[in-house]
Amino acid sequence: MDKALPVSTMRYVVIITLALLMALPLLANDYQLFVASTMLVYCLVAVGLNTVLGYLGQLAFASAAFFGIGAYAAGLSMVHLGFGSLSAILLATVCGGLAGILVGLPALRVRGYYLAIITLAFGELMRWFYVHGDAITYGSGGFNMPDVSLLGFALSDMKKYYLFLFMVVIGVGASALLLHSRYGRAFVAVRNNEQAAGSLGIAVNRTKIIAFAWSGLITGLAGALYAVLNGRVSPDTFGISQMLMHFVIVMIGGLGSLAGSMIGAVLLTGLPELLRNFPGLEEIVFSALLIVVLFFMPKGVGGFLAAHLPWMRERLYREDRRNA
Numbered sequence: 001m002d003k004a005l006p007v008s009t010m011r012y013v014v015i016i017t018l019a020l021l022m023a024l025p026l027l028a029n030d031y032q033l034f035v036a037s038t039m040l041v042y043c044l045v046a047v048g049l050n051t052v053l054g055y056l057g058q059l060a061f062a063s064a065a066f067f068g069i070g071a072y073a074a075g076l077s078m079v080h081l082g083f084g085s086l087s088a089i090l091l092a093t094v095c096g097g098l099a100g101i102l103v104g105l106p107a108l109r110v111r112g113y114y115l116a117i118i119t120l121a122f123g124e125l126m127r128w129f130y131v132h133g134d135a136i137t138y139g140s141g142g143f144n145m146p147d148v149s150l151l152g153f154a155l156s157d158m159k160k161y162y163l164f165l166f167m168v169v170i171g172v173g174a175s176a177l178l179l180h181s182r183y184g185r186a187f188v189a190v191r192n193n194e195q196a197a198g199s200l201g202i203a204v205n206r207t208k209i210i211a212f213a214w215s216g217l218i219t220g221l222a223g224a225l226y227a228v229l230n231g232r233v234s235p236d237t238f239g240i241s242q243m244l245m246h247f248v249i250v251m252i253g254g255l256g257s258l259a260g261s262m263i264g265a266v267l268l269t270g271l272p273e274l275l276r277n278f279p280g281l282e283e284i285v286f287s288a289l290l291i292v293v294l295f296f297m298p299k300g301v302g303g304f305l306a307a308h309l310p311w312m313r314e315r316l317y318r319e320d321r322r323n324a
Contacts, residue, residue, distance in 0.1 A: 021165055030157045034229070037157075039269045040164045041225050046249045046261035047175050048219035053247075054255035055179060056211040057191030059116045062103045063246040065123035066216045068238030070096045070223025072130065072137060075233040078146050080136075085148045085155070089167070089224040096220015097213050104212030108205050123243060130235035142234030145227055164225055171218050176258055178214060187211050188256075248286070252293050253300050260302015267301070 024036060049063040074092035077083040083091065106118045131140045148155045155163065178184055186207045189197040198204050227233050245268065253264020267289070275282045297304040 018169070025158045025161055033157045033161045035270070035273050037161050037164045037225075037229050039266050040161075040168045041222050041229065042249060042265035042269050043168055043262045044171050044218055044222035044225070045246055046253060046265045047172055047258060048215045048217075048222065049246050050250050050253075050255065050257070050261045051175065051179070051187070051215045051218070052211055053250055054257065055184065055187040055191065056208065058107055058208070058211075059112055060103065060107065060119045060212070060215075061116055061243050061247065062099075062119040062122050063215070063219055064238050064240070064243035065103070065119075065126045066096045066099055066219035067223040067226065067242065067246075068123075068126055068130065068235070069099045069216075070220030071227040071233050071238070072223075073220070074224035075143065075145050075227045076136065079143060085150055085228060089221065089228070092224035092227075093217055093221040096223065097217035099220065100213040100216020101209060103216065104209045107208050107212060120240075120243070123238070123240075127235050127238055130238070137235070140235060142232060142236075145231045145233065148228050148231070160229065164229070167221060167225060171221055172258065172262070175214070175218060179258065183207070183210060248290060251300060252290060254302030254304075254306075255300060257300065257302030257306065259305070260300045263301050263305075 021036075025033060028036065045063065045067060048066065052058050052060050070092040073095040074088040077088045077091050078085070103119055103122055107115055110118065130137045133139075137143075148160070150159070150163065179187070186197065186202045189200065189202055190204055190207050194204050197207075249264040249268045250261060251264075252267060253262070254260025268286075271285060271289075272282055275285060293300060299307075
């Protein structure tokens with residue numbers, strides 16, 4: 001009974017949260033829906049990056065590259081190939097996954113700061129291509145997205161929000177299933193000790209590739225939604241500053257925490273809107289928040305809450321008693 005209570009509590013919290021999110025458009029205006037949709041996009045980004053950084057333990061910073069690949073794949077497929085919105089989003093998701101596999105290959109040979117530099121260089125290489133591939137990417141000026149529609153119907157801000165909410169529920173739900181499966185346990189085992197994981201029969205190289213592929217897939221989906229939401233794609237959006245934002249979201253939310261990833265995304269995308277009328281205060285608050293979290297909550301907000309709320313703890317090692 002003691003072990004069942006946290007699981008039931010978490011289930012109730014998820015149901016209540018989804019109900020509130022479903023009801024949000026009834027109370028919010030178009031601008032507030034835009035902000036909420038942005039939060040949903042960055043929830044996916046945080047989950048994607050945390051898969052590699054928090055669960056697999058690899059110091060990889062290709063998240064902004066995956067984000068940009070997803071945005072450009074969605075936008076360019078609509079502009080050049082005439083894809084519909086849903087087809088473009090699916091294509092962008094696949095492209096992100098393929099990019100994840102490509103970036104995961106160096107992780108089979110290098111780690112730590114070397115991997116960080118390689119993945120950062122990959123992001124800058126992609127941005128160079130966006131700027132100089134004028135014939136395909138429209139160069140440094142970027143391009144406007146076609147009108148977004150689904151099944152022939154134009155998407156209002158409310159419909160976009162519900163589409164994003166559906167995509168995020170699918171993305172986060174699938175990530176939870178993956179991370180709580182034997183693959184997720186393999187990620188954590190590799191993070192803790194690669195040699196020990198290998199001695200236990202875990203295919204370390206395959207595990208790394210799966211984690212990077214999933215990270216790219218989820219972040220590519222987020223990039224596609226970002227392009228649909230903003231209606232414009234530009235290379236300036238996918239530089240080092242974007243990567244730093246992704247990293248700060250995960251650090252504040254908590255490494256190796258799905259709930260923390262989403263908490264960090266909501267905090268870091270919501271605060272700029274609250275501080276918009278106070279020029280210069282945004283940077284101060286961001287810096288102070290990061291310092292406070294790192295000093296007093298080294299495992300992030302998610303880790304802090306999990307320490308005090310048992311039902312929020314990750315259960316990657318839960319055994320199925322029925323198979324015992």
